[in-house]
Amino acid sequence: MSGYDLAVVGAGIMGATAALRAREGGMRVVVLERDVAGAGASGVNAGTLSLQIKRVGLMPYALVGHEWWRHAGDAIGFKQTGGYTLAFNQREQAMLEDRMRQKRAAGAPIEFLTPREVRAREPALSNRIVAASYCAEDGFADSTRTGTYLRRLLREADVELREHSPVSAIERGFRVTAGGETIEAKRLLIAGGAWTASLAAMLDVTLPIRVRTNTVTVTEPGPVHLHAGIGHATGLLTLKQKPNGSYLIGGGWQGVGSPATGRGRVLAETLLQNLRLARFAVPSVATARVLRSWTGYEAFVADYWPLAGALPGVPNAFVLTCVRGGYTIGPCIGPLVADLILGREPALPLFDPARVNATASPALAAAGR
């Protein structure tokens, strides 16, 4: 057994980038991962890096995160393709214009294009477009490569990564049992994505985290018709064609499942709506063969803002999860939380988890723990 300055639970984008910053700051860091690096949302999302689908209040974080992905480049399959968001009726047009104006004001370089301009640049798009916005910064990366990339960064930075090591017990102080071995660490960061609530519960802290089960679908490779990333005014579609010609279709349509009982399941009803929306926006997907659909768990709290800061009631414990758009924003907010852990002033404000009424168990509080 050996002592670490920081134990990070979760080797997704949040946990890994926090661990890297803490290591830079001179800490001895271990990362404990139940599966393998990037096995959760970090590795199974649709890989969309779009400022147009980021929340207005998270735009400064998204801009920083975007730079990290650009820097990762080929190692992660980063492509800055530009992205279009489409509206097909007046209700969607009003929504698009209102939302994109606000996002532009928050710093995203978004412009509005006429349907004719959009179709001239992307002839594969539907001829039913009523309004569209464009952001040249948008693009995508290959999320399946997240784990391999993070593992390499951790290794190069001399951060110890223990994969296939699910945490089964945490004692204050901290003693963390993972994969049958117990380690000691002065500080603890829980960055367990959808599994964060069950990890916090090991410290008798209840976090009111809920989980979305997002569906993603990929088609067989085929002729390349589409170059930019495509979104929908409602945010209910992400669509891109990868360099090999396969379409990747997402948009947050809900399957079913619970992180406690394994992987989520796709539901035909929502999957088919997702595919119909894709087919309407980009008619050339119609003849592609659907190869595989899967789900990923996205943690959120009622106000949809991140949990990023001190874990309520447990000194030297921290939590980072529930970041909407976490694939883009993770590499920004992970290091910010590490700055807090290092005792530095984060460059952007964090999101205090205490606001969500996290509760320590009263009985245990009375027992003086």
Place this chain on the structure above:
Amino acid sequence: MTASYDVAVLGAGPAGAAAAIEASSHGLRTIVFDEHIAAGGQVYRTSPRIEGNGDADGDRLRDAFGKAGIDRRLAHRVWHIERGDKGFGVYALGPDGPFNATAKTLIVATGAQERYVPFDGWDLPGVMGLASATVLLKSQRVLPGKCVVVAGAGPLLYAVAHGIVAGGGRVAAVVDAQPRHAWWRPDVLSRPDLVLRGIAWLNALWHAGVPIFRGRVVRSVMREGEALRVCVVGNGRVREIACDTVCCGFGLMPSTDVTRLLGATHAYEPSLGGWHVVVDDDQRTDVRGLYAAGDVAGVVGAAAAPFQGRIAARSAARNLGRTVDSEGKRERDRAARFGRAMTRLTQVDDEVIAAIPTGVTMCVCEGLNRATLEAAIDDGCATINDLKSATRCGMGACGGRVCEDSVARLIALKTSRTREEIGQATGRSPLRPVELDAIAGDFDYDALPMPAPAPL
């Protein structure tokens, strides 16, 4: 519009057809899905244009199946299944478009699929599996080639070689990985009728002058103009054989796409063809309302399949409140013993995996060779799902059906992990690739239900 049933059966092979006939006989509303246009499965596969296939067992099966009052959805491809409170939703694509059904219970009789072991040249045109060759012979009445090397392990070797000779083709050689003595075991001899059939096949091959090389495997295939040159090794000998086609397979593996998708427990047992869905004595899986019959629950062959199917249907009937005894278990178990002995004969040792050259493509869909996969394994990939994420291995159109077993064996060889530790790929929908438009169907954009948009 979705029709509802008491029992849905997936697969109209010997297990599925028997299950459906039995279920229907107990007054249960029964529906069967099969991709092929006729019942019979792979073993009694028949030609689309020719009446019968000369196999009396297959014709009897089709006759009984046709008369049993079952909703027969042949030429239907099931692409998705989900489990809900009231049972199972089955989503299929048929000749007339999407067809969906719900059923209180589901009997999976999806059979088995070919096990491939890569070698240098296995991905060349003119090289195919043994099961693929049987499809050509039975369904298309086409010889796989004019001059064929038939290689691999197990009884399918001799069935294919005999089929080619009987069809007027030439077999340049049979290359059997097993030594002769492997065949003479008590459990093989337990079915004298099938042993006699095997001897008749061997006799026909002997009369046709087909050389049989035992205890040897194909090491490489090279193209030379129109011809293929096959290098065969074993017993300290190297031999080259010229031909135009190579049929090579190493037995069958349970087709577990559906049972994995539905989250049933699976186990790894080489003598049952590897990973199979676990069933109890009544063919029940550990998922409520889900039963399995035939090779999906372990490759034990067509003789045991009808017994398994009937037992599964009777279990389902009991589950649905019918008073039905279990019967046929002893017959099932006796037939399964022989089938299991046959499956054992398809097992070859790790030498064939160790011998795969580093430049040989193992995952054909994604174009990944052994060196690339080994680098990822050295980098820490310890399970099939790890390797899938890191390299895209098994993510192509075949869904890992072609590469997963040999790649898992490669991980085992490199890491000394057990197959249980290495695991299986997660089951996913669609179960087979389907054209997006075909499942999306016609729709009115303005009627698409749109959930509330994400918060700003």
